[in-house]
Amino acid sequence: MLHIENLHASVDGKEILRGINLDIKAGETHAIMGPNGSGKSTLSAVLAGNPAYTVTSGTAVFNGKDLLSMKPEDRANEGLFLSFQYPVEIPGVSMTNFLKAAVNGKRKYRGEEPLSASDFLKLMREKKKIVEIDSNLTNRAVNEGFSGGEKKKNEIFQMAMLEPCIRILDETDSGLDIDALRIVANGVTKLKSKDNATVVITHYQRLLDYIVPDYIHILYHGRIVMTGDKKLALELEERGYDWIKEQFKD
Amino acid sequence: MTEGAPRGEYYLYFDLAKALSVTTEASTAKVVLNGSACEQSAVSPDFTDIDNRPADTLFLQKLAASAVATYADVELREGRNELSISADEADSPSSLHVARLFIHNSATASHSELVVRINARNPLLLETVILADIDKKTDVIMIQADKSSLLLTTTNVVSRRNSRLTFNLVNLSPSCNRNEVTASLVGENASVSLGGLYSAVKDCKVDNVTTVRHLVPNCESQQLFKGIADDNGNISFSGLIVVKPNAQKTTASQTNRHCISDKSAKAYSKPQLEIYADDVKCSHGATTGQIDESQLFYMQQRGIDESEARKLLTAAFLSEVADKFPMRDVRDEVLSLITGMDNDINEEV
Ligand SMILES: Nc1ncnc2c1ncn2[C@@H]1O[C@H](COP(=O)(O)OP(=O)(O)OP(=O)(O)O)[C@@H](O)[C@H]1O
Numbered sequence: 065m066l067h068i069e070n071l072h073a074s075v076d077g078k079e080i081l082r083g084i085n086l087d088i089k090a091g092e093t094h095a096i097m098g099p100n101g102s103g104k105s106t107l108s109a110v111l112a113g114n115p116a117y118t119v120t121s122g123t124a125v126f127n128g129k130d131l132l133s134m135k136p137e138d139r140a141n142e143g144l145f146l147s148f149q150y151p152v153e154i155p156g157v158s159m160t161n162f163l164k165a166a167v168n169g170k171r172k173y174r175g176e177e178p179l180s181a182s183d184f185l186k187l188m189r190e191k192k193k194i195v196e197i198d199s200n201l202t203n204r205a206v207n208e209g210f211s212g213g214e215k216k217k218n219e220i221f222q223m224a225m226l227e228p229c230i231r232i233l234d235e236t237d238s239g240l241d242i243d244a245l246r247i248v249a250n251g252v253t254k255l256k257s258k259d260n261a262t263v264v265i266t267h268y269q270r271l272l273d274y275i276v277p278d279y280i281h282i283l284y285h286g287r288i289v290m291t292g293d294k295k296l297a298l299e300l301e302e303r304g305y306d307w308i309k310e311q312f313k314d
Numbered sequence: 315m316t317e318g319a320p321r322g323e324y325y326l327y328f329d330l331a332k333a334l335s336v337t338t339e340a341s342t343a344k345v346v347l348n349g350s351a352c353e354q355s356a357v358s359p360d361f362t363d364i365d366n367r368p369a370d371t372l373f374l375q376k377l378a379a380s381a382v383a384t385y386a387d388v389e390l391r392e393g394r395n396e397l398s399i400s401a402d403e404a405d406s407p408s409s410l411h412v413a414r415l416f417i418h419n420s421a422t423a424s425h426s427e428l429v430v431r432i433n434a435r436n437p438l439l440l441e442t443v444i445l446a447d448i449d450k451k452t453d454v455i456m457i458q459a460d461k462s463s464l465l466l467t468t469t470n471v472v473s474r475r476n477s478r479l480t481f482n483l484v485n486l487s488p489s490c491n492r493n494e495v496t497a498s499l500v501g502e503n504a505s506v507s508l509g510g511l512y513s514a515v516k517d518c519k520v521d522n523v524t525t526v527r528h529l530v531p532n533c534e535s536q537q538l539f540k541g542i543a544d545d546n547g548n549i550s551f552s553g554l555i556v557v558k559p560n561a562q563k564t565t566a567s568q569t570n571r572h573c574i575s576d577k578s579a580k581a582y583s584k585p586q587l588e589i590y591a592d593d594v595k596c597s598h599g600a601t602t603g604q605i606d607e608s609q610l611f612y613m614q615q616r617g618i619d620e621s622e623a624r625k626l627l628t629a630a631f632l633s634e635v636a637d638k639f640p641m642r643d644v645r646d647e648v649l650s651l652i653t654g655m656d657n658d659i660n661e662e663v
């Protein structure tokens with residue numbers, strides 16, 4: 065589904081990603097862990113097409129297409145979804161108008177008619193249940209004044225609305241209380257299928273109890289330095305990152 | 315108002331044939347309200363403390379030979395009133411039309427709303443006097459959204475004792491505009507709220523010049539002007555608040571925010587205060603910013619294409635002004651003009 069080879073990227077002339085290789089197949093769940101500042105969010109931003117980052121070399125092929133040459137909106141409409149580590153507030157744009165534009169943006173991309181108002185509302189009502197998101201959030205402006213946890217919940221709600229095929233979740237667990245974590249993680253699992261793939265970026269084993277990964281990658285200093293199965297998270301929980309840093313210092 | 319006319323609908327139409335006769339014989343100028351001609355009525359009420367500065371005097375002189383003038387006495391009834399101004403003869407694109415409106419409440423109306431829609435393919439100078447009369451509440455909004463070539467508006471607001479007036483201007487047309495608004499608070503406990511919502515694209519220019527004159531004590535004025543410039547567009551706001559020596563306990567505020575969404579666009583802002591009284595609360599603020607790249611990217615990540623996302627963000631920026639429109643339906647209409655989308659699905663979801 066997504067094949068990344070030797071991906072290098074920089075921001076403001078500083079190289080952050082220094083050769084990422086990753087192969088993600090439909091139905092799989094990959095976890096990416098790694099110390100602060102190692103480049104996890106940068107990787108997700110580059111895949112989503114954030115213009116602040118420059119790809120200096122490497123390739124990423126998404127469902128047979130050259131991902132890196134596509135506009136951000138086209139990547140999204142091809143099915144790439146990023147749950148942001150820090151979701152942006154957009155005062156003055158209502159959740160409803162925003163989601164309607166997003167849902168219909170995707171339909172237009174596929175050559176489909178826009179949803180009627182009533183079908184759209186029905187879809188919204190149905191998806192709201194999955195993440196148990198409150199109406200007084202969805203009736204507000206996008207993320208405006210939402211608490212940290214509410215923003216994360218809202219990301220997963222949007223994911224449910226858009227039904228992407230690759231779901232990149234950047235620290236979706238941070239800021240969620242214990243119950244919200246369970247609800248959100250269960251939402252992600254419920255929406256999982258053999259046709260989609262999930263990339264979870266996290267610092268904690270806790271989330272991986274709910275979203276069980278097939279692979280865990282450790283990203284350090286712009287490279288994936290180690291790949292293991294779910295047991296690797298437990299080891300990290302116990303030992304921290306010092307032994308990795310020691311082993312892979314340049 | 316003409317007898318037998320449908321209530322609450324004013325239609326002011328510039329007919330070229332009639333208009334030409336107007337230039338030669340100005341005293342027979344005709345205004346068509348509701349499809350029936352009305353007598354010309356007095357336009358310049360004699361308020362001793364109004365500065366009657368004409369806008370762009372030079373321009374007027376230059377085009378005076380082909381200028382066409384129409385006068386209308388617009389008496390507002392209670393509730394909603396609609397007025398359309400159209401100057402769009404295709405065969406005579408250069409002649410300047412001058413419309414003068416005298417807008418005032420009828421004796422029986424305590425709260426009147428007026429929506430003025432301007433569709434002027436010919437250059438139009440619109441001179442308006444709004445009298446906010448004693449104890450009356452008046453909401454006026456002028457919308458220019460169709461294709462217009464050049465629109466100059468001069469609005470003189472005179473606020474008498476205990477009057478409440480809101481006056482909002484909407485310029486979303488790809489054309490050149492200049493709006494001059496002068497509000498004179500001449501009676502105590504009057505309040506005036508001025509709003510402007512404008513955009514300038516493709517070499518267009520929108521200038522706003524406001525003067526709010528506090529002449530007596532205990533009045534309140536507010537101004538909120540927000541504009542967006544794109545693709546060589548040029549926007550400006552110049553606002554002066556004058557508080558005369560005896561206008562104690564004045565509260566006056568002025569806010570101007572501009573958004574530039576393209577490097578070729580320009581925005582200017584010039585707030586000025588002239589305060590001669592000591593017991594007043596006056597504030598002003600002006601900012602110029604840009605479309606937030608992280609908001610834009612967030613929207614694109616959700617599959618909204620860039621131009622659509624920009625439209626939504628523009629509407630969001632300008633909505634602060636529209637949100638203050640007392641007429642809710644006009645707010646929705648204006649916001650959907652900006653986004654090209656229907657507004658909020660208002661149902662609880
Ligand atoms: N816009 C930017 N300008 C300058 N430096 C940046 C920018 N974005 C990221 N960086 C730097 O790139 C490095 C990687 O950042 P990134 O956000 O990808 O880390 P991360 O692995 O997601 O960390 P965390 O676990 O704290 O979220 C950091 O050193 C960061 O300071």
Ligand SMILES: [Mg+2]
Nearest residue numbers: 104105106149
């Ligand atoms: Mg991060």
